Amino acid sequence: MLKISLSRLDELFAAIAEKQALYIPADRADGAAEFRKWEPGTAMSSKLNTLRSAKDFFFPQTEDLVDFKMEGKNIDIIDRRSEHEDFVIFGVRACDARSFTILDKVFLSEPVDSFYKDRRDHGTVVTMACTRPAETCFCGAFGIDATEPEGDAACWSDGEDLFIKANTDKGRAFIDSISSLLEEGDTAKLDQVKAKTKEILSRLPLAGLSTAAFGGDTLNEHFNSEKWGQLSESCLGCGTCTFVCPTCQCYDIKDVKTANGIRRFRCWDSCMYSDFTKMAHGNPRTSQLERFRQRFMHKLVYFPANNDGEFGCVGCGRCLSKCPISMNIVKVMKALEVK
Amino acid sequence: MNSDTLIPHVGVVSDIRIDTPDVKTFRVVSPEGGKVFEHMPGQCAMLSVPGVGEAMFSITSSPTNKEFMEFSIKKCGHLTDWLHSMEVGQQITIRGPYGNAFPVDTELKGKDLLFVAGGIGLAPLRSVINYVRDKRSDYGDVQIVYGSRSKDDLVDYKEIIDEWMKDDGVEVNLTIDNPQEGWDGHVGFVPNYVKELSPSTSKTVLVCGPPIMIKFTLAGLKELGFTETQVYTTMELRMKCGVGKCGRCNIGNKYVCKDGPVFRFDQLDALPDEY
Numbered sequence: 001m002l003k004i005s006l007s008r009l010d011e012l013f014a015a016i017a018e019k020q021a022l023y024i025p026a027d028r029a030d031g032a033a034e035f036r037k038w039e040p041g042t043a044m045s046s047k048l049n050t051l052r053s054a055k056d057f058f059f060p061q062t063e064d065l066v067d068f069k070m071e072g073k074n075i076d077i078i079d080r081r082s083e084h085e086d087f088v089i090f091g092v093r094a095c096d097a098r099s100f101t102i103l104d105k106v107f108l109s110e111p112v113d114s115f116y117k118d119r120r121d122h123g124t125v126v127t128m129a130c131t132r133p134a135e136t137c138f139c140g141a142f143g144i145d146a147t148e149p150e151g152d153a154a155c156w157s158d159g160e161d162l163f164i165k166a167n168t169d170k171g172r173a174f175i176d177s178i179s180s181l182l183e184e185g186d187t188a189k190l191d192q193v194k195a196k197t198k199e200i201l202s203r204l205p206l207a208g209l210s211t212a213a214f215g216g217d218t219l220n221e222h223f224n225s226e227k228w229g230q231l232s233e234s235c236l237g238c239g240t241c242t243f244v245c246p247t248c249q250c251y252d253i254k255d256v257k258t259a260n261g262i263r264r265f266r267c268w269d270s271c272m273y274s275d276f277t278k279m280a281h282g283n284p285r286t287s288q289l290e291r292f293r294q295r296f297m298h299k300l301v302y303f304p305a306n307n308d309g310e311f312g313c314v315g316c317g318r319c320l321s322k323c324p325i326s327m328n329i330v331k332v333m334k335a336l337e338v339k
Numbered sequence: 340m341n342s343d344t345l346i347p348h349v350g351v352v353s354d355i356r357i358d359t360p361d362v363k364t365f366r367v368v369s370p371e372g373g374k375v376f377e378h379m380p381g382q383c384a385m386l387s388v389p390g391v392g393e394a395m396f397s398i399t400s401s402p403t404n405k406e407f408m409e410f411s412i413k414k415c416g417h418l419t420d421w422l423h424s425m426e427v428g429q430q431i432t433i434r435g436p437y438g439n440a441f442p443v444d445t446e447l448k449g450k451d452l453l454f455v456a457g458g459i460g461l462a463p464l465r466s467v468i469n470y471v472r473d474k475r476s477d478y479g480d481v482q483i484v485y486g487s488r489s490k491d492d493l494v495d496y497k498e499i500i501d502e503w504m505k506d507d508g509v510e511v512n513l514t515i516d517n518p519q520e521g522w523d524g525h526v527g528f529v530p531n532y533v534k535e536l537s538p539s540t541s542k543t544v545l546v547c548g549p550p551i552m553i554k555f556t557l558a559g560l561k562e563l564g565f566t567e568t569q570v571y572t573t574m575e576l577r578m579k580c581g582v583g584k585c586g587r588c589n590i591g592n593k594y595v596c597k598d599g600p601v602f603r604f605d606q607l608d609a610l611p612d613e614y
Contacts, residue, residue, distance in 0.1 A: 068389035250586030280416030305592035
């Protein structure tokens, strides 16, 4: 497999950044990792994952849609879209990489969301295999192998070298563009690292989590479960789970007044918010129980019903570590699977 | 660059009709004249006043009308207040069409049809009624049961009296909730009136109105021997994108904006009761 010494990572990043914008996980002052545009001196984070998921690259938290100029009774519609430049996201974990294929099912299904597609077309996803999964990780429950990440190209580290392999045409073009820095390397040590990681994955506290009780045909048994009351009782409706979730894709469309007229934008929204479904004549989900249930039913039942059994969760564990009341999808799954 | 369904078109309000104290019907054309886009009966469009809001409305005109689209809108919130304050010539934005349509060219073809509407619920059905009237030979007998709080709250009253009631093979049964001076027609709620009229169970039914009216109408129809597979309705939920992506109108594995708004009652039965 092609490789480059980890000591030459800066050289590699400089070579990539010469041709297109490069984003890598970097540590913030507060210790959390975030994707940041690489510039000379930016060091790659050694954290397991970024605080926020990587979905911002293709589905940003806020995004301008269109401008309106209002004059008297007349409206001018100004399409503000401009084509994006090519970019590389380097160091995406297997869970977040899978989230892109889940978001694709939403945004690239007809009618295609051109805002998302344009970003997707211009982005190259380079993943990084995990070596130190955390106790909040459960990607394996959704068929994701953290040691064999998807993405246009995948990378592995054996502690000395970075190995890289293409999964798609885009990935092959990416590797071609940096081939002068790469050389063939022996994977014997890497194979040991992978085997050790697999062993850690098999011993994680959530390694036994099963999706067997869920799927598109389990609506009736779960929707009317008596357990939603207790599960949702303490939910603050803060939406933190939604915002850190790599697969949550609900959005709002809003207008804001600018100096030149009206700008329409979309932004992330959460089905856990009380006004999400509120209309002039009422609200079909008036309680937090209903809103809480909607989020988990969507991920575990409705999404797989429409997408060949694929669940709307990748087991990244962000909601496990960020929910202020320690409620999360794992607790929901464990409670619901017990009849 | 592709156009995107989220980018609207400009529409001009070319005519405004006052239907009731809180319902107006707005005629919308493109700035160059003519329809902004084509639709089928039951489909919806997103209307917006930039800076005020954007919401989904059913298109009340029939697609057989080639000059314009019409929207009957009840004043009941922020955006609809603004729309009701508009004058002719005002531009708004419009995008669509969204959702499915009543199956006018398949399941409904050749059938005797019963339309049951309450209040502003006539708006989506009017599109079908006028489509059927314009393609009269494609359908059997038409019966329309329509009710509102009072005579003054009957939407499209003039068109009903001057046109629908004069058509051959179209029977119109109007009702109002309470007796009123100048009204010698039926008095009483729509679901009870439907039961009194006892329509033939060979008819295919299209129902739209307040949720409580729909509920009791369906129960009454079942008592008369109708099955859920011969009754259609159209749903209303909060919507933002119109294309099944923003998540707002999701019920079960359906997105009302894309998979609906038209559903048969047996299809609704398969969904969680969240509407």
